[in-house]
Amino acid sequence: MGKGIGIAILSFIMYLTNLFGGGTGQPSTPMNVPSIQQSYSILGQTGQVLAKQVTLRQAPQNEAEAIDSVREREQIIILDQKENWYKIRLKTGSEGWIPQYAVSILPTNRKTNKKIVLGYYPVNDNGYQVLLGQAEHLTAITPFGWRLNSYGQIDELFDPQKMGQSLYFAGNQEIETIAMISFPEDSSRFIDNKYLQETTISNILATLENWGLKGVMLEIPSTKEENLTKLLHYVSALASQLSVNNMQILVSLPWGEDVDYAAFSTEVDYVVLRNPNQYTNPGPLTSALLLEEMLEEVVKTLPVNKTILALPNVGFDWSKTGNPSKLSHKEILELAAEQGASIKWDANAKSPYFHYGSGNEVWFENRYSLNYKFDLINKYDLAGVALSELGYEDPEIWRTLAKNF
Numbered sequence: 001m002g003k004g005i006g007i008a009i010l011s012f013i014m015y016l017t018n019l020f021g022g023g024t025g026q027p028s029t030p031m032n033v034p035s036i037q038q039s040y041s042i043l044g045q046t047g048q049v050l051a052k053q054v055t056l057r058q059a060p061q062n063e064a065e066a067i068d069s070v071r072e073r074e075q076i077i078i079l080d081q082k083e084n085w086y087k088i089r090l091k092t093g094s095e096g097w098i099p100q101y102a103v104s105i106l107p108t109n110r111k112t113n114k115k116i117v118l119g120y121y122p123v124n125d126n127g128y129q130v131l132l133g134q135a136e137h138l139t140a141i142t143p144f145g146w147r148l149n150s151y152g153q154i155d156e157l158f159d160p161q162k163m164g165q166s167l168y169f170a171g172n173q174e175i176e177t178i179a180m181i182s183f184p185e186d187s188s189r190f191i192d193n194k195y196l197q198e199t200t201i202s203n204i205l206a207t208l209e210n211w212g213l214k215g216v217m218l219e220i221p222s223t224k225e226e227n228l229t230k231l232l233h234y235v236s237a238l239a240s241q242l243s244v245n246n247m248q249i250l251v252s253l254p255w256g257e258d259v260d261y262a263a264f265s266t267e268v269d270y271v272v273l274r275n276p277n278q279y280t281n282p283g284p285l286t287s288a289l290l291l292e293e294m295l296e297e298v299v300k301t302l303p304v305n306k307t308i309l310a311l312p313n314v315g316f317d318w319s320k321t322g323n324p325s326k327l328s329h330k331e332i333l334e335l336a337a338e339q340g341a342s343i344k345w346d347a348n349a350k351s352p353y354f355h356y357g358s359g360n361e362v363w364f365e366n367r368y369s370l371n372y373k374f375d376l377i378n379k380y381d382l383a384g385v386a387l388s389e390l391g392y393e394d395p396e397i398w399r400t401l402a403k404n405f
Contacts, residue, residue: 116384315364
């Protein structure tokens with residue numbers, strides 16, 4: 001792994017030092033720094049079993065409970081190392097420990113996906129489980145948790161240990177890591193101020209270097225016409241700095257607004273088009289009909305090889321009052337079964353939905369609805385897809401995605 005990831009892990013160790021020592025001294029229990037670094041460096045590497053058959057155990061010791069067996073030449077992913085044992089994950093999803101001597105480390109194959117498959121990555125247990133299980137399908141992830149404030153500083157809203165784990169695993173699986181940095185709703189404060197512009201650019205570069213990231217995706221809430229020229233100038237200045245450091249820049253822009261996509265495309269590596277719908281009213285999360293109408297117009301000015309389409313993979317439950325609740329696919333199916341609701345299909349939007357109770361309405365995406373939208377990505381020959389939040393999806397979308405891309 002690169003220098004940046006090493007800095008990230010050292011940052012994590014310093015974080016733990018402050019945590020355990022009250023922020024001023026050394027931790028009460030000395031930390032074995034080399035073993036932590038070794039554990040992280042092995043995380044996500046691919047291996048092959050050498051022995052004819054090996055027992056998968058609950059813990060790293062010969063007396064531990066046997067939970068499965070692994071056969072010769074079976075490929076595994078390494079999750080951890082303790083002394084002479086590897087914690088591994090099988091393709092079935094089973095995890096356990098086997099002796100180190102029974103494993104040969106293999107070089108990770110380069111990605112052969114036809115399209116970019118970018119996953120918006122929440123730094124939590126659900127996101128991590130998807131990363132472990134679906135790494136072969138992902139070409140890049142954009143971890144959440146960095147937010148640009150109006151003073152040009154970057155707030156870090158995540159667990160450093162989980163972020164370090166995720167980045168190491170992704171790097172060893174040849175998955176590019178792109179920081180998602182959200183702009184404040186009103187960005188005029190720093191795009192109008194040269195000092196703050198330089199400060200934000202410097203802070204973004206430092207963040208990418210410290211965490212060993214390959215680039216940044218700027219999530220821009222809106223593109224007010226009066227700020228557009230200054231915003232483009234800012235993006236251009238940042239892109240120049242990133243290019244010197246061999247890093248990428250992506251911008252996430254709402255579709256359906258009067259946005260000069262062509263102007264942005266000349267400054268960045270990719271434009272990620274997202275639905276501007278804030279889901280204040282019940283209805284399809286992304287209507288296939290409206291999506292195609294939008295693409296017909298956008299591709300006239302935006303190069304398709306620079307266009308990534310963001311698609312939701314979640315669901316929302318609207319009641320007659322209040323904001324909608326975000327639900328995972330699993331929660332949606334459980335809710336429908338619990339309420340005895342019949343799932344229906346909107347033929348124009350190519351989206352499933354159902355009603356229950358006293359006026360509740362649930363709309364969501366699944367393998368079938370997303371398949372229609374994947375077809376549009378292929379039809380217009382876009383660069384790829386961005387899935388809105390890993391961990392919420394229909395688990396079968398990965399098969400559908402593999403067939404398409």
